[in-house]
Amino acid sequence: MKLLIIEDEPEMLENMRQTLERQHYIVETATDYSAALHKIGVYDYDCILLDITLPDGNGLELLKTLKASGKDEGVIIVSAKDSLDDKLAGLNLGADDYLPKPFHMSELHARVKAVLRRRHFDGNPHISIGNVSIFPETREVMVENQPLVLNRKEYDILMYLITNKKRLVTKTALAEHVWGDHIDQADSFDFIYSQIKNLRKKLEHATITIEAVYGVGYKLEVIS
Amino acid sequence: MKLLIIEDEPEMLENMRQTLERQHYIVETATDYSAALHKIGVYDYDCILLDITLPDGNGLELLKTLKASGKDEGVIIVSAKDSLDDKLAGLNLGADDYLPKPFHMSELHARVKAVLRRRHFDGNPHISIGNVSIFPETREVMVENQPLVLNRKEYDILMYLITNKKRLVTKTALAEHVWGDHIDQADSFDFIYSQIKNLRKKLEHATITIEAVYGVGYKLEVIS
DNA sequence: CTTACTATTGAAAACTATAATCATTTAGGA
DNA sequence: TCCTAAATGATTATAGTTTTCAATAGTAAG
Structure with a gap:
């Protein structure tokens, strides 16, 4: 945030x-x-x-x-x-x-x-999307009621994608929100790729997926 | 715990x-x-x-x-x-x-x-002692309503002392509860001294203090 | 189909935070 | 006083996180 x-x-x-x-x-x-x-x-x-x-x-x-x-x-x-x-x-x-x-x-x-x-x-103490629940107060994440341990950046990314679910999130916007604006004219997005990879792995058993939008960014989708 | x-x-x-x-x-x-x-x-x-x-x-x-x-x-x-x-x-x-x-x-x-x-x-979502409040859900600690950042061991020690407040806590009991029993026949208590020192420093502005009981352990007291 | 660019991946390296150790000083109790 | 316990600062070790790098695979457009 x-x-x-x-x-x-x-x-x-x-x-x-x-x-x-x-x-x-x-x-x-x-x-x-x-x-x-x-x-x-x-x-x-x-x-x-x-x-x-x-x-x-x-x-x-x-x-x-x-x-x-x-x-x-x-x-x-x-x-x-x-x-x-x-x-x-x-x-x-x-x-x-x-x-x-x-x-x-x-x-x-x-x-x-x-x-x-x-x-x-809207005042809800936790957010649910697919089989994933997030408790912002404690920064805890559950998948199918099993705790899922995310580290800081992973959590921040997931949170940002979720607050923009089903909307396209550009890599620049993502970088800005998760890393701050010193990252502005970054010459590479390697650090994003890397975090996205790890996050996807951890979300294996979740019914949400992070889709790449070629040349632009990512979009969070719910698998039905 | x-x-x-x-x-x-x-x-x-x-x-x-x-x-x-x-x-x-x-x-x-x-x-x-x-x-x-x-x-x-x-x-x-x-x-x-x-x-x-x-x-x-x-x-x-x-x-x-x-x-x-x-x-x-x-x-x-x-x-x-x-x-x-x-x-x-x-x-x-x-x-x-x-x-x-x-x-x-x-x-x-x-x-x-x-x-x-x-x-x-007994059911209270937070514990208060002196001007210190602890929120076990989030492992957050406040002194005078200012957040106090403790790391894991420091928090565990404080928590154990507080659940035994005003009672003598032997170093062995403390070691057992915070580190586990592999520490049993420890030849030195250096690691406890070290953590206690850091904890005390962080509790500078708190109205509780960790008193040493010579040859035995520690006791948590409220300053009045 | 080829090309240029974009994305994915695994592994390594750099960085950060935390915890444990060590050496030294200070203090307590018999 | 002497012996041991406790406190402290500095150093080292360890663990966890994040970034970088190099290799591979995929995509869109000509």
């Missing part, structure tokens, strides 16, 4: 990044309006943490632009001023949650988790 | 062992009545999985002996015949649960977890 933190105070930013990276999210950051706008245009995220007061613009504007462009990532507004007006404005513009500063880092994590869960699997 | 599986069918035994070891339990085994009796006499376990029909005796007898000796480990009876009589007899003798064969391995794990939880923290 990939998050974008838009926040200009360096210390706060570092704090948030650390907290969330420790929970295995891919975290990217932007420290001003224009950088944020650029990142949002180029990549896509599962959830965006948006500080309202930015040096070169207002976060609510950014949110408006974002929603207008038809993107539908989750958005949590982070704001120094706990004003009811801002809160309402934000939620009206389509934000998923509003978090007034100062807040506990554990609170941050809880909110992010809640937003991701609401978006991807 | 240390388990003892008493079971004479090799295949079943291997299955059970694998399932439980994969969940990071320390697993020991006995394949007949007398071996089981011996192990129970010498070591102590957090939960015992007891097959009723053994080549050289009846599991219920073993259970009776066990309870008579004042030991209080959790016991789950595993039985081929799903007879109501056996079940009642077992539960009357103080077993915690009854699992008729055949069963799913995931069921096994669930039952063990349930028994351990019931014994140590």
Whole structure:
């Protein structure tokens, strides 16, 4: 799961990044309006943490632009001023949650988790597809009620494919979401091939399969 | 957490062992009545999985002996015949649960977890002591609502100390429960010292402390 | 059918995290 | 005081994960 933190105070930013990276999210950051706008245009995220007061613009504007462009990532507004007006404005513009500063880092994590869960699997504590069940809370995976041990990257890949099931996932999108954007202009996709291979092997007894789409990427299908 | 599986069918035994070891339990085994009796006499376990029909005796007898000796480990009876009589007899003798064969391995794990939880923290999904909270489901630990990252051994040690809080825990008992009995005649406790040191460091901001009891072991205390 | 590119695979290498060991210092109890 | 236990920092070993590499197989287009 990939998050974008838009926040200009360096210390706060570092704090948030650390907290969330420790929970295995891919975290990217932007420290001003224009950088944020650029990142949002180029990549896509599962959830965006948006500080309202930015040096070169207002976060609510950014949110408006974002929603207008038809993107539908989750958005949590982070704001120094706990004003009811801002809160309402934000939620009206389509934000998923509003978090007034100062807040506990554990609170941050809880909110992010809640937003991701609401978006991807409407509050359900586990996702089932074919004979595979996934428990995001514990990152456990079961096939036919037998536990299946996946390591971090394998789990992240499977999760990303599942949240996009039956849709085509380009290799670039996959790389971005699982590895982060430093992988951008990768000259080879060997690392993806390798992980996909291992994942497929582990999913031998599952009724889902990862299909290659020649020249583009992968698609997750349910075997019937 | 240390388990003892008493079971004479090799295949079943291997299955059970694998399932439980994969969940990071320390697993020991006995394949007949007398071996089981011996192990129970010498070591102590957090939960015992007891097959009723053994080549050289009846599991219920073993259970009776066990309870008579004042030991209080959790016991789950595993039985081929799903007879109501056996079940009642077992539960009357103080077993915690009854699992008729055949069963799913995931069921096994669930039952063990349930028994351990019931014994140590009667059904509570998390344990709190001082400003430390532990979530056994996810093996996560929080201090003052900040996540604290422990690795496997550190977590196991903390957990064992907490389930015996304010009681003296000998180094031998600790070694047995966290490492298993191959450590028995260890000539040095360096590995314990080392882990304790790291654990203490991580618990710096916690209001619990691990006190050494000279020549014997450790005791967990709450700072007030 | 041939060619150029893409995907799959197994194995090796690099990297990371964890755990155990060792050498040294500090402290406890008789 | 002396002997042993415990604590500590640094080092080494081990295990697990991820990436790279080289060889092979498959696909689409000319």
